[in-house]
Amino acid sequence: MAQVYTDADAPLEPLLRRTVTIIGYGSQGHAQAQNLRDSGVQVIVGARAGTSWERAERDGFAVMPVPEAVRQAQFIVLLVNDEHQPALYQEQIEPNLTAGKALCFAHGFNIHFGQIVPPSEVDVVMVSPKAVGPQLRRLYVAGQGAPCLIAVHQDHTGEAKPLALAYARALGGTRAGVYETTFAQECTADLFGEQAVLCGGVPALVRAAFETLVEAGYPPEVAYFECLHELKLITDLIYEAGIAGMMFAISDTAQYGAMTRGARVIDDHVRANLRQILEEIQTGQFAREWILENMAGRPVFTALERNQAEHPIEAVGEAVRARMQFKPLKPSSD
Numbered sequence: 628m629a630q631v632y633t634d635a636d637a638p639l640e641p642l643l644r645r646t647v648t649i650i651g652y653g654s655q656g657h658a659q660a661q662n663l664r665d666s667g668v669q670v671i672v673g674a675r676a677g678t679s680w681e682r683a684e685r686d687g688f689a690v691m692p693v694p695e696a697v698r699q700a701q702f703i704v705l706l707v708n709d710e711h712q713p714a715l716y717q718e719q720i721e722p723n724l725t726a727g728k729a730l731c732f733a734h735g736f737n738i739h740f741g742q743i744v745p746p747s748e749v750d751v752v753m754v755s756p757k758a759v760g761p762q763l764r765r766l767y768v769a770g771q772g773a774p775c776l777i778a779v780h781q782d783h784t785g786e787a788k789p790l791a792l793a794y795a796r797a798l799g800g801t802r803a804g805v806y807e808t809t810f811a812q813e814c815t816a817d818l819f820g821e822q823a824v825l826c827g828g829v830p831a832l833v834r835a836a837f838e839t840l841v842e843a844g845y846p847p848e849v850a851y852f853e854c855l856h857e858l859k860l861i862t863d864l865i866y867e868a869g870i871a872g873m874m875f876a877i878s879d880t881a882q883y884g885a886m887t888r889g890a891r892v893i894d895d896h897v898r899a900n901l902r903q904i905l906e907e908i909q910t911g912q913f914a915r916e917w918i919l920e921n922m923a924g925r926p927v928f929t930a931l932e933r934n935q936a937e938h939p940i941e942a943v944g945e946a947v948r949a950r951m952q953f954k955p956l957k958p959s960s961d
Contacts, residue, residue, distance in 0.1 A: 630807040632777075637792035637801045642668055645729075647794075648700035650693055650720070651707035652679040654760030655733060659706065659798055660688060662767045666797035671696050673703075697723040702790065704731040704754075710921045713742040724749055727783070729790055735814030738780055740914040751781035752791040753810055755817075756798055763798065772799030780810050818908045823901050830935075832892070833858065837940045847943040855944065 649660045650673040660683070663670045672683040673696030683690045697703055697720050705712055705720070716737075724730070726748035733755050737743040745751050756763050758773035766773050775795040779787045795805045821827065833855050840850035864873035874882050907913045920927055935941075 632792055632795075632801060632805040632807070634796060634801045637796040637805065638789070639666065639668075639793050639796055641786055641789045642702065642793035642797060645669075645701035645790075646671060646699060647702045647704060648673050648696040649704050649706060650674075650696065650715070651705070652683045652690075653706065655756070655763070656706045656760070657682065657686065658760035658764040658767075659704065659756075661686065661764060662798045663794075664688075665767070666799075668797050671699060673697065693719040694723050701727070702729045702731060702794070704733075704794075706733055709734060709736045710917075712737050716743050721746070729784075729787065731791070731794060732810075734817060735778065735810035736818075736914070739810045739814040740911060740918075742918070745781065747781070748783050749781065750783050750787040750790065751779070752787050752794075753778040753780070753813060754791055754794045754798070754800070755813055756800060766803075767799040770802075772802030774803045775800030775805045776808050776813050777805055778807070778809050778813060815905070815908050818913065819905050822908075822913075823904055829858075834938055834940055841939070847939065848947060851940060851943045851947055855940065856947070 646669045647663055648671050649656050649663075652660065652672050652674055656672070656679075660670050660672060670688060672680075672688045672690045673693040674680040674683060674690055675692065680690050691699070693715065703720065703724075705716070707715060720730075724746060729750035729752060730745050732738060732751075732753045735753055735755075738745075738751065738753075753776070755776040756773045757775065758766065763773050775798060777788075777791040777795055779791060781787065792801070792805065795801060836854040837847075837850045840854065841847055861873060861877075864876050868876070874885070877885075
């Protein structure tokens with residue numbers, strides 16, 4: 628079992644003695660910067676001229692070019708996309724790192740697969756919130772928090788873990804629990820979850836089930852409701868109460884069908900594919916493929932993205948969702 632930390636385990640003091648630079652003011656960057664500021668942490672934003680710079684300034688942050696932001700901070704958080712991090716690090720971050728600073732990641736990809744190799748005299752940690760940026764911010768404002776994973780890759784100062792815990796607390800993570808892992812575990816498990824379930828497996832299953840009903844003569848709208856629309860109802864139940872809680876909440880007919888048919892969908896062949904996907908991640912095969920894909924200008928990515936956007940379920944869904952826009956209720960005449 629992973630070690631779990633709460634507020635009592637994570638004093639803010641180590642972080643309050645440092646200036647934090649957030650590099651990248653996107654979904655995670657804006658949420659993390661604002662949570663940190665509200666926790667009393669001194670925050671600056673490193674960005675390039677453009678929309679992100681302007682947005683950070685409107686939100687009241689001191690904004691400066693990345694090299695200057697790195698020079699002025701002792702705790703540097705890299706929140707740009709994985710594929711952009713190595714070049715940004717080599718050109719603008721590494722030349723401005725000095726001994727005793729800390730480099731923080733939200734995902735282990737570039738450290739685990741050797742795309743970024745920090746100098747030995749800096750701390751290297753990971754704090755990975757288990758929420759998208761807007762949700763991370765909403766939970767914090769509501770007095771709650773999103774769980775976080777933390778890991779230490781390199782501890783030069785002897786304060787790497789206390790710093791990671793303090794950062795997680797400043798985000799609100801210790802309100803929900805902070806779980807200790809490693810860069811390797813987080814990276815490979817995260818990629819596997821995305822590919823096998825969250826972003827790969829579930830959408831592929833939804834499309835295949837939709838196609839099966841439509842090919843059998845069912846109206847596309849009916850297929851959309853039964854295979855995609857109601858997925859939110861089930862995932863919300865699982866999120867709140869686990870799989871057993873979801874089973875308790877649905878009808879007995881649905882539960883019996885799930886228990887007797889689900890294993891026919893996820894059969895031995897699927898399990899073998901899952902093991903192969905995990906092996907490709909663990910051995911670095913997927914990482915090499917993705918790195919080369921970016922170097923080549925993303926030809927496969929672009930073709931697959933276009934193909935999926937043109938799937939019939941997208942047009943059906945767009946039409947269905949357009950009719951579902953919520954409108955303000957008129958006051959009662961009673």
